Each structure stands twice: as structure tokens, then as C-alpha cells.
Amino acid sequence: MDKIPPSISVVIPTIGKPELIDAIESVLNQTVAVHEIFVCVDAGDAPALPSDDRIHVIMVGPGAGGNAARQAGISAATGELIALLDDDDLWDRDRLEMQLDLVGQDHTREWIATCRVRATAPDSTEIWPRRPISADERLTPYILRKESPVGGIGFIQASTLLFPRELALSVPFDTSLKHHQDIDWLIRVDRETPGLKVFQTDAALTQYTIGGVSVSSAIRAQSSIDWAVKSVKDDPRSLGDFILVSGSLYAARAGSPLTVLKAYWQGITKGRPGWASQIFALANFFRAFRWILRHPTQG
Numbered sequence: 641m642d643k644i645p646p647s648i649s650v651v652i653p654t655i656g657k658p659e660l661i662d663a664i665e666s667v668l669n670q671t672v673a674v675h676e677i678f679v680c681v682d683a684g685d686a687p688a689l690p691s692d693d694r695i696h697v698i699m700v701g702p703g704a705g706g707n708a709a710r711q712a713g714i715s716a717a718t719g720e721l722i723a724l725l726d727d728d729d730l731w732d733r734d735r736l737e738m739q740l741d742l743v744g745q746d747h748t749r750e751w752i753a754t755c756r757v758r759a760t761a762p763d764s765t766e767i768w769p770r771r772p773i774s775a776d777e778r779l780t781p782y783i784l785r786k787e788s789p790v791g792g793i794g795f796i797q798a799s800t801l802l803f804p805r806e807l808a809l810s811v812p813f814d815t816s817l818k819h820h821q822d823i824d825w826l827i828r829v830d831r832e833t834p835g836l837k838v839f840q841t842d843a844a845l846t847q848y849t850i851g852g853v854s855v856s857s858a859i860r861a862q863s864s865i866d867w868a869v870k871s872v873k874d875d876p877r878s879l880g881d882f883i884l885v886s887g888s889l890y891a892a893r894a895g896s897p898l899t900v901l902k903a904y905w906q907g908i909t910k911g912r913p914g915w916a917s918q919i920f921a922l923a924n925f926f927r928a929f930r931w932i933l934r935h936p937t938q939g
Contacts, residue, residue, distance in 0.1 A: 645672055646719070646721050646740070647675035647718070647720050647721070648675055648720070648723050648736060648802075649676050649678065649713070649714075649717035649718065649722055649723070649805065650676070650677045650722075650723045650724075650725060651678050651680060651709075651710055651714060651717065651722060651724055652664065652677065652678065652680065652725045652726070653710050653713070653726065653727065654679060654681055654682065654709070655681075655683050655701070655727070656681065656683045656685070656687045656727075657727045659727060659849070660679070660687060660689075660727040660728075661689070661690065662730060663726070663727050663728065663729060663730060664677065664689065664690055665690065666725075666730045666731040666732075666733075667725060667731060668690065668692060669733050670731065670733060670734075670735065671733050671734050671737045672736045672737045672740060674694065674719075674723070675719040676717065676718065676719060677692075677694050677695045677696065678696050678697075678698055678712075678713035678717060679695060679698070680698045680700050680710065680713045681697060681699050681700065681709075682700050682701035682703065682705065682706070682708070682709045683702050684701065686699065696716070698712050698713060698716060704815070705815065705818055705821070706726075707813040707814055707816075707817055707825075708815040710724065710798075710813050710821075711808070711812055711813045714805060714808045714809070714812075714813075715809075719805060720804065721804055722801075722802070722803055722804075722805050723736060723801070723802045724798045724799060724800075724801045724802075724822075725799050726798055726799045728849045729797075729799040729846060729848050730846070730847040731799075731845065731846055731847075732843075732845045732846070732847075735755065735845040736802065738755070738841050738843060738845060739754075739755060739802045740753075740802075742839045742840075742841055743802075746837065746839075748804075748835075748837075749804040749806040749807050750833050750835050750836050750837060751803065751807075751836065751837040751839060752801060752802070752803045752807070752826075752836065752837075752838050752839070753801070753802040753803065753840070753841075754796050754800040754801055754802075754838065754839070754840050754841075755800045755840065755841040755843065755845040756768060756840075756841065756842065756843065756844040756845070756846075757795070757797055757799070757800060757844055757845075757846045757847065757848040758846070758847045758848065760848065760850060761850040767844050768795040768848070769793055769794055769796070770788075770790070770793055771787070771794070772840050772842060773838055779796075779827065779829070779830035779838055780830045780831070780872070780875060780878055781875065781877070782794040783795075783796055783823060783826060784823075784827070784872065784875075784879075784881055784882045785877060785878050785881045785914065786881040786885050786913075786914060786916040786917035786920060787914075787916055788916050789919040789920050789923065796826060796840075797822065797846070798821075798822035799846050800845070800846050800848075801822070807829065808825075810832075811825070811828055811832050813825050814828075817867075818863075819860070819863060819864060819867065820864065820867050820871075820886075824871055827871065860890045861886075861887045861888075861890035861894070861896075861899050861902075861903055862887070862899075862902075864883075864886040864890055865883050865903060865906055868882045868883050868886070869883075869910055872911075876912040877911065877912050877913070877914060879911035879912075880907045880908065880910065880911025880913030880914075880917065881907075881911070881913045881916075881917040882911075883903060883906055883907035883910060883913070884903060884904060884907035884908075884913045884917040884918060884920065884921040885917050885920055887906065887907065887921075888903045888904065888920065888924035888925070889924055891928060892924035892927040892931065893931070894928075894931075895928055895931035895932045897925055897932075899928075900921060900924050900925045900928050904918075904925075907921070
């Protein structure tokens with residue numbers, strides 16, 4: 641007799657992006673049928689959706705934030721497992737099937753399944769993460785430490801996640817956060833679940849859409865640093881790497897070389913960053929100057 645797969649509730653937070661319909665269709669086309677889909681709308685109006693009895697709309701906005709939308713869907717779900725998908729990403733047809741095969745007979749609530757992604761920008765596509773997580777590696781250093789100056793090393797993104805619903809009820813998403821929402825949840829799960837297992841498929845089973853470069857403010861760089869100082873505890877290397885990487889990246893996108901230097905100073909005084917994150921921050925220092933040259937009226 642074939643084994644009956646666990647019931648899966650899919651949670652899609654959305655602000656009503658036009659790509660939402662394609663995201664939902666990628667769920668409906670899975671080789672493993674899902675139990676239900678919660679479209680959690682962080683906007684004033686409910687979008688038009690495909691006709692399917694499994695689709696349910698939860699209004700949480702406007703302005704509640706992605707984590708409020710995710711947790712609302714998780715609270716309403718009746719499936720054994722939760723799968724997350726952002727409204728501008730897509731799943732391959734066998735994404736859930738391959739993750740379930742990898743998890744196998746693990747019936748505890750202390751696991752997370754993820755996969756590699758095709759990180760897609762307007763002019764390029766890369767496979768992330770470049771290096772899979774090791775069997776004995778903790779989740780926090782894997783995500784936050786910078787082992788190479790290039791990107792996408794320890795990358796785990798929300799649209800790849802599958803986990804027991806009980807895990808997210810025990811360690812809920814922080815609904816107050818506006819940035820680093822999925823990273824914050826992952827490191828808190830890692831900290832509060834010593835026996836956590838991480839299953840990661842080698843195949844890239846999700847298309848992750850990289851947003852275009854925007855004029856991020858220097859304030860956002862500092863907000864990112866403040867979150868890290870508060871949330872990344874007892875791991876100076878991970879803290880220092882994250883401050884240099886995230887703070888310098890936001891500052892470079894804002895065209896602020898001075899803010900890059902401020903991020904660098906905070907990284908080396910509040911943590912112990914490695915060589916790769918320092919090179920990455922230096923590159924962002926010059927990237928910020930290039931931004932100014934390309935946008936002389938906004939610099």
C-alpha cells in the first residue's frame with residue numbers, strides 16, 4: 641500500500657503583486673496535491689484568484705507586514721505541514737514531492753526542509769546556495785557567516801521552506817519585524833531547538849525573484865545592524881559578518897559610502913567578522929561611489 645503523504649497547508653503572504661497568480665498556479669500544479677492554500681493579503685483589497693476550493697483568503701493589512709501575514713496563515717492552517725511561498729516566486733512541479741522524499745519518515749516537529757533556488761534577476765540567473773549545509777552544521781552560522789566574497793553561500797529563503805505546523809506554533813514568526821523576517825525565524829528556531837534537523841535538496845526547486853536595485857535609505861542599513869546586534873547572540877563571527885554584509889549592501893544601494901564605513905566600523909567593534917565579509921564591504925564601498933556617479937542628481 642502506498643504511503644499517504646502528510647497534509648500540507650501552503651501560506652502565501654501578498655501585497656497583491658501581479659505575479660501572485662503564477663505563484664498560486666505553481667502550487668496547484670504540484671505532483672503532490674496540497675491540502676489548502678492561504679493567500680494572506682497585506683493590502684486593502686482582495687485580489688482576483690484562481691477558482692479552487694482549496695484557496696482561502698485572509699485579510700491582514702494593509703501594512704501588517706510579511707510575518708503577520710505568514711503567522712495568520714499558519715494559525716488558520718489545518719495541515720500537518722506548512723509550506724511557504726512569496727507572491728513573486730515560483731515552485732517547480734516536484735518541489736514538495738522531492739522534499740517529502742528527503743524528509744522520509746521523520747515524524748518529529750523538529751525539522752525544516754529547504755532547497756536550492758534559481759536566483760533570477762533581469763539579466764542573470766544563479767543557483768543558490770552555492771554550498772549545501774553540512775550534516776553537523778548549525779543553521780545560524782550557515783546562514784549568517786560569509787565564507788566567500790561572492791553571494792549566495794549559505795542562502796535559505798522563505799519560499800523554499802517546508803516544516804511541521806507545530807514548529808511554527810512553538811516558535812512563531814515575529815510579527816513586529818519589517819526586515820530579515822525569515823532569517824530571524826530561522827535563527828530563533830535554531831537557538832530554541834537544539835536537535836533541529838535541516839533537510840536540503842541538492843536540486844534547485846524554487847525560482848526566487850531578486851528585486852531590482854532600489855534607492856534604499858541609509859536608515860535601512862542601520863535598522864539591519866540594530867536587528868543583528870539584538871538578535872544574533874553569542875556568535876561574534878556571525879554577528880560581524882552579517883553587519884558588514886547586510887549593512888554595507890544596503891548602504892551601497894543607497895549610494896552612501898559614508899554609511900558603508902559606518903557599517904564596517906560597527907561590524908569590527910561589535911563582532912569579529914572574517915576576511916570574506918571585509919572584502920565584500922570594501923567592494924560595496926566602491927559600489928556606493930559608482931552609484932553616485934550614475935545618479936549625479938540624487939547623490
